[in-house]
Amino acid sequence: MLLDLARSSFLRLRHPAAAFMSAADNTAMQLLSASDLPATIQSWALSAHVQTPSSSNNDTILPLTKLRTQHLGRHILYGETLPSTQTLLQKVSLELRLTDVQRDFRLVCWTPSQQGGKGRGSNTWVSPQGCLTFSFQSSLTNGASLPFAQYLVSLALVRTIKLFAAASTPTNVYIKWPNDLYANNLKLGGILCQSEYFQERFHVTTGVGINxxxxxxxxxxxxxxxxxxxxxxxxxxxxxxxxxxxxxFKTHGFAPFVDEYTANWLHTNQVVQVQGDTPGEPPMKATIQGLTASGCLLATSESGRSYELYPDGNSFDFFAGLLKRKL
Structure with missing residues (x-):
């Protein structure tokens, strides 16, 4: 077994230094040598010139004493500057899956400075220091649940924000379908979910950026x-x-969350223009009704025609009120 899941661990990444770290009591950090790692990760760590990092600022990496999870956040990939948390986590997780040590190994990768953040399509950006950028791993057995993964993360972010807000202080933070957070009509954050199928499971890597x-x-x-x-x-x-x-979600699907999700999104009864599939076809006016059982956005035209729009196949210009097929 790679690491005791009752402990918290860090894989601290620098350029060019890297090291796995483990905390027995959530505060004292001790270095695990490369020989403690699976063979495929050993070669990766050694090629990165594993060194012992300073432990003086581990509390600034994450306030571990406040972590109440069983798995998520107990194992951290951290780099003061990284090209992309999403890309790095996907690569490391693939190595872990190939060594069959991925079970319940809920890696989180985060960095204060991301130089090549990943978005939908081929979008990339540099994240300023004040942005929280991280990626984490999940595994699902039901492929039909995949479209809802980004919805669940969006709702979890809204819940988290509300925990930090006073009861009398409205945050005005809402979900823009399919994967953004907005506040006061300005973008606050975004989510990217990517999945790979391996050994009868869908391994989902979710990237989050929030200002x-x-x-x-x-x-x-x-x-x-x-x-x-x-x-x-x-x-x-x-x-x-x-x-x-x-x-x-794994047990009951997204049904227990639908009402809360739509109560926290921007689109209830929103009238939009739905672009047709045929070139030159004028857009149709439709009203957003909610989500379908398969995770599509449901809109109904004035003539009664229903449109089911998949999050990965359509883009939504919210302020123009235009739904269109992605090219």
Whole structure:
């Protein structure tokens, strides 16, 4: 077994240094040598020149004493600067799956400075220091549940934000279908879910980017909250919120969350223009009704025609009120 899941561990990444770390009591950090790792990861770690990092700032990496999860967040891939948390986590997780040590090994990868963030399609960007950027792993057995994965993460982020808000302070944070968070009509964050099928399971890598403390150029979380929150504290609280939601999701599907999800999105009874499939065909006016049982966005035209729009096959220009096929 790679690591005791009752402990918390760090794979601390630098350029060019890297090291796996483990915490027996959530505070004292001890280095695990490359020889403690599976053979395929040993070669990867050795090629990265494994060194012992300073343990003086581990509490600033994550406030582990506040982590209440069984698995999620107990194993961390951390780099002060990384090209992409999504790409790195996918590569490391593939190695772990090939060594058959992935069971319940809920890796989280995060960095204060991401230089090549991944978005839908081929979108990339550089994340400013005030943005929380992280990726995490899930595994699902039911392929029909995959479209709902990003919806569940969106709702978990909203729940987490509300925990930091005072009861009397509305956050005005809403979900924009299929994978964005908006506040005051400005983008606050986004979600990317990518899946791979391996050994009868769908391994989902979810990337999250949320603006915590940059007031420009859009809006940040700390402008919406009564007192500021750190990126580290928000990430830990997200793990606490999300893990039990995912367990319920695996057992009961998205049905227990649908009402809360649509209560926190921007689209109830929104009138939109749905672009047709035929070139030159004028868009049809339709009203958004909700989500279908398969995870599609459901809209109905004035003539009664229903449109079911898959999140991966359509784009939504919310402010123009236009739904169109992705090219």
């Amino acid at each position: 915590v403390s940059n007031p420009e150029p859009t809006v940040c979380l700390n402008q919406l909250l009564p007192s500021p929150v750190t990126k580290e504290t928000f990430l830990v609280e997200f793990c606490n919120v999300y893990e039990p939601m995912e367990e319920q």
